[in-house]
Amino acid sequence: xxxxxxxxxxxxxxxxxxxxxxxxxxxxxxxxxxxxxxxxxxxxxxxxxxxxxxxxxxxxxxxxxxxxxxxxxxxxxxxxxxxxxxxxxxxxxxxxxxxxxxxxxxxxxxxxxxxxxxxxxxxxxxxxxxxxxxxxxxxxxxxxxxxxxxxxxxxxxxxxxxxxxxxxxxxxxxxxxxxxxxxxxxxxxxxxxxxxxxxxxxxxxxxxxxxxxxxxxxxxxxxxxxxxxxxxxxxxxxxxxxxxxxxxxxxxxxxxxxxxxxxxxxxxxxxxxxxxxxxxxxxxxxxxxxxxxxxxxxxxxxxxxxxxxxxxxxxxxxxxxxxxxxxxxxxxxxxxxxxxxxxxxxxxxxxxxxxxxxxxxxxxxxxxxxxxxxxxxxxxxxxxxxxxxxxxxxxxxxxxxxxxxxxxxxxxxxxxxxxxxxxxxxxxxxxxxxxxxxxxxxxxxxxxxxxxxxxxxxxxxxxxxxxxxxxxxxxxxxxxxxxxxxxxxxxxxxxxxxxxxxxxxxxxxxxxxxxxxxxxxxxxxxxxxxxxxxxxxxxxxxxxxx
Amino acid sequence: xxxxxxxxxxxxxxxxxxxxxxxxxxxxxxxxxxxxxxxxxxxxxxxxxxxxxxxxxxxxxxxxxxxxxxxxxxxxxxxxxxxxxxxxxxxxxxxxxxxxxxxxxxxxxxxxxxxxxxxxxxxxxxxxxxxxxxxxxxxxxxxxxxxxxxxxxxxxxxxxxxxxxxxxxxxxxxxxxxxxxxxxxxxxxxxxxxxxxxxxxxxxxxxxxxxxxxxxxxxxxxxxxxxxxxxxxxxxxxxxxxxxxxxxxxxxxxxxxxxxxxxxxxxxxxxxxxxxxxxxxxxxxxxxxxxxxxxxxxxxxxxxxxxxxxxxxxxxxxxxxxxxxxxxxxxxxxxxxxxxxxxxxxxxxxxxxxxxxxxxxxxxxxxxxxxxxxxxxxxxxxx
Numbered sequence: 001x002x003x004x005x006x007x008x009x010x011x012x013x014x015x016x017x018x019x020x021x022x023x024x025x026x027x028x029x030x031x032x033x034x035x036x037x038x039x040x041x042x043x044x045x046x047x048x049x050x051x052x053x054x055x056x057x058x059x060x061x062x063x064x065x066x067x068x069x070x071x072x073x074x075x076x077x078x079x080x081x082x083x084x085x086x087x088x089x090x091x092x093x094x095x096x097x098x099x100x101x102x103x104x105x106x107x108x109x110x111x112x113x114x115x116x117x118x119x120x121x122x123x124x125x126x127x128x129x130x131x132x133x134x135x136x137x138x139x140x141x142x143x144x145x146x147x148x149x150x151x152x153x154x155x156x157x158x159x160x161x162x163x164x165x166x167x168x169x170x171x172x173x174x175x176x177x178x179x180x181x182x183x184x185x186x187x188x189x190x191x192x193x194x195x196x197x198x199x200x201x202x203x204x205x206x207x208x209x210x211x212x213x214x215x216x217x218x219x220x221x222x223x224x225x226x227x228x229x230x231x232x233x234x235x236x237x238x239x240x241x242x243x244x245x246x247x248x249x250x251x252x253x254x255x256x257x258x259x260x261x262x263x264x265x266x267x268x269x270x271x272x273x274x275x276x277x278x279x280x281x282x283x284x285x286x287x288x289x290x291x292x293x294x295x296x297x298x299x300x301x302x303x304x305x306x307x308x309x310x311x312x313x314x315x316x317x318x319x320x321x322x323x324x325x326x327x328x329x330x331x332x333x334x335x336x337x338x339x340x341x342x343x344x345x346x347x348x349x350x351x352x353x354x355x356x357x358x359x360x361x362x363x364x365x366x367x368x369x370x371x372x373x374x375x376x377x378x379x380x381x382x383x384x385x386x387x388x389x390x391x392x393x394x395x396x397x398x399x400x401x402x403x404x405x406x407x408x409x410x411x412x413x414x415x416x417x418x419x420x421x422x423x424x425x426x427x428x429x430x431x432x433x434x435x436x437x438x439x440x441x442x443x444x445x446x447x448x449x450x451x452x453x454x455x456x457x458x459x460x461x462x463x464x465x466x467x468x469x470x471x472x473x474x475x476x477x478x479x480x481x482x483x484x485x486x487x488x489x490x491x492x493x494x495x496x497x498x499x500x501x502x503x504x505x506x507x508x509x510x511x512x513x514x515x516x517x518x519x520x521x522x523x524x525x526x527x528x529x530x531x532x533x534x535x536x537x538x539x540x541x542x543x544x545x546x
Numbered sequence: 547x548x549x550x551x552x553x554x555x556x557x558x559x560x561x562x563x564x565x566x567x568x569x570x571x572x573x574x575x576x577x578x579x580x581x582x583x584x585x586x587x588x589x590x591x592x593x594x595x596x597x598x599x600x601x602x603x604x605x606x607x608x609x610x611x612x613x614x615x616x617x618x619x620x621x622x623x624x625x626x627x628x629x630x631x632x633x634x635x636x637x638x639x640x641x642x643x644x645x646x647x648x649x650x651x652x653x654x655x656x657x658x659x660x661x662x663x664x665x666x667x668x669x670x671x672x673x674x675x676x677x678x679x680x681x682x683x684x685x686x687x688x689x690x691x692x693x694x695x696x697x698x699x700x701x702x703x704x705x706x707x708x709x710x711x712x713x714x715x716x717x718x719x720x721x722x723x724x725x726x727x728x729x730x731x732x733x734x735x736x737x738x739x740x741x742x743x744x745x746x747x748x749x750x751x752x753x754x755x756x757x758x759x760x761x762x763x764x765x766x767x768x769x770x771x772x773x774x775x776x777x778x779x780x781x782x783x784x785x786x787x788x789x790x791x792x793x794x795x796x797x798x799x800x801x802x803x804x805x806x807x808x809x810x811x812x813x814x815x816x817x818x819x820x821x822x823x824x825x826x827x828x829x830x831x832x833x834x835x836x837x838x839x840x841x842x843x844x845x846x847x848x849x850x851x852x853x854x855x856x857x858x859x860x861x862x863x864x865x866x867x868x869x870x871x872x873x874x875x876x877x878x879x880x881x882x883x884x885x886x887x888x889x890x891x892x893x894x895x896x897x898x899x900x901x902x903x904x905x906x907x908x909x910x911x912x913x914x915x916x917x918x919x920x921x922x923x924x925x926x927x928x929x
Contacts, residue, residue: 033683034685035683035684035685072802078642078643078644078648079645080644086802098648099642099643099645099648100642100643101642102637102640102641102642102651102655103637103651103652103655104642105648105652106652106655106656106659138690171847171863174808174845174846174847174863175845175846175847175863177845177846177910178844178845178846178847178909178910179845181755181910181911181912182845182910182911182912183913184913185913186913187912187913188751188752188755188912188913188914189742189748189751191912192741192742192744192751193738193741193742194741196741196742196743196744197742197743197744197805198744198754198755198805198808198809199805199808199846200804200805200808201805203743207741234690235685235687243682243684246687247686247687248684248685248686248687249684249685249687250682250683250684250685251681251682251683252681252683253681253683256678257674257678257679257681260670260673260674260678261670261671261674263670264666264667264668264670264671264674265667267663267664267666267667267670268663268664268667268671270663271660271663271664271667274656274659274660274663275656275660275664277656278652278653278655278656278657278659278660279653279656291804292804292807293804293807293808293811293841293846293848294775294794294796294807294808294811294840294848295775295794295848295850296847296848296850296862296863297862298850298851298862299862300847300862300863310864313844313845313863313864313880314864314865314879314880315880316880317880318866318876318879318880318881318882319882320882320883320911322915322916322917324916325916325917325920326916326917326918326920326921326924327916328752328914328915328916329913329914329916330913330916331911331912331913331914331915331916331917332913333882333910333911333912335844335880335881335882336844336845336880336910336911339880367689367690369687400865401862401865411865412865412878415865415878415879
């Protein structure tokens, strides 16, 4: 078949119909060949997006059978071990979906796996955006939308895995209640409003259900739409490289290449999640039994994305204060309030404020469309890694009982290790990352100044041996040369500008000078293409790469 | 970074074919280390004939390779079709029911679905990468900010519209509008008040947290018996006689009331009398049997694990550890308070009964709790 020279009638007809009514031709003309830059790390957000689509599809399927009711019934279904057991309708219908609906177990497991992949994808995407500085002007608003989506998704997950009303989900609900009721001043009220009375009451499942299937997904859907529209309008960032500047975007066109690639990537994401849902058992609620507040199983763990809160609860010392002694007011259970609010607050508020703090420190008000390589802004990368270490320690110690059991370490030792590491690990991560970034920058400088090691050993006339260095590939060189110094506030040693005179101004200036500037001076010349030259500069070379 | 398969020029001098430490020439960071000539993305006109005009940045594929790729992609799509047909067949053939039947249906449906999705994805990827051209299109960006004249015009129009509306000039209008808007925002909040259906005035809510059913009596005015959780068996003190024994206990008549269990579940431990220490109230025990609230004082998980040799009660959620021999004081972990002790005795038939409620609220702390333990001491045992 030959390529079409004109639009086939079957497409031209409906297109004309639509354009007559919508006038969309101009929009399509501008956008049908919209260029999308290509890099593997730009696909992380797509993983989250496609997981969300899968969540909507599979979640809708589950609602057809799930009964969000805490009304008690005697189980009479096909799962023999639980027959005759009194349980909530929610749990019974979860069992029904798992055992009596064809494909029900598959969809349930896909839904749960997709939730994990959704949040993991968002986290990875957020880290990519952070470490490459892709949140900078003009993308701060989209960054904020992303932070809000991620925060909502945590609650979406929490309300979701509480629904089956099995023993494990009930344990999670109980911990949630213990945290809610501990909040100063409002805790008791929130508890009664959320549960319709005392815990567990008879309302929480149906309330969580409407929050989980309507309120939060609606919000997420709206925010995801806004996120995509802004991304579309502002065009995607790209890494520096040959022909790629801050003023252009280089890559594949939306139609046909990017569209087809995205479709394929959706199918890949779906295939991986479907494989996980098929072969990797997740949340086998029938093994846990119905919820009772009197029972618990050892090794109860939340889904991975809430484990950092769990870890914070576990390593927190037993602090509690009664502001007014024995009078019935003023109890603040710090051992609950601090781990519940501080880590989440530090991470979410820190993420939300970072673009603005950085702009305040660097005074950089330009538009940025070239992504930074993480090494080229060492303080930002170190701060990010410190946050990752902080989160990682809390996450790890959300399973300290498992660590203790598997590695035969005393349980209390693991708790103390967590208490120390939560402060030490971020500091270490900061220091190590900073050194690594500078080392990588020096290595880039060495490549630019002396070329890459060729693996060819050459014997010199004087009998010495040297390795031949050759010029790096052109786009690698362009990639390396894309480095820009981190901006610093303009300053004058003698007369500081007006805004930088007070104590805050002086602090700002000092932090700016520490944060910004060129830590490793770049080279201006081109790498030497001559073997001998490279050899002669061997000593300097070694000093640079060490 | 589109994958460009550059044809590297022949090196002029004897050099290694590939420089160690650089990517292979067909990876994104490909380049021409030595010749300096880079395929700029402009196709060689005579190379292929797609019937399409040559565009800079669009490098068509070699037709022979594309034809091979087409066959592979078609194979993938056919495979996906077959897997989807198998999915439909599996849906009809495998019925669910018992564990093994459900398992078979699950694997058959999931396996065919996975295969179909994977094959479809692979086919499309082959299509994009080996049949569609290599793209390296360039588009210009424009500053996000609107031009100054646009901004000025918008500002002028806004000022004009505001003036026409009269909202600034007519103060009475503006203020009464704001006055009306404030309660409108409050209305939804007010409507949420009945989310709490306990029927208690808001200021009294916390009082409900301080009591459990152990303080109540049965219909005929007798104290509640302790019964074993799950079986509902009352416990004869003489039968619960092996030191180190432990039972999870609930109040008789409330075995299935989750709201009651969430506060009134008790852990019963049998000691030799000499093992008990000062923290445990001796007159609230019976013959070495001690009852503590099972609800952890941290966030309310059931503190269900017991280590006989150390008398430690451990909460599996966050590892708060309590010394059962010493008034369930906190030994380790994030819980700040001991598990409240339940005063127990026996009735005339020798069954364990509660002599009253816990001296302090059980479970997690809340704002209105205060130092209930100290309060109880001041009031001689009961809050």
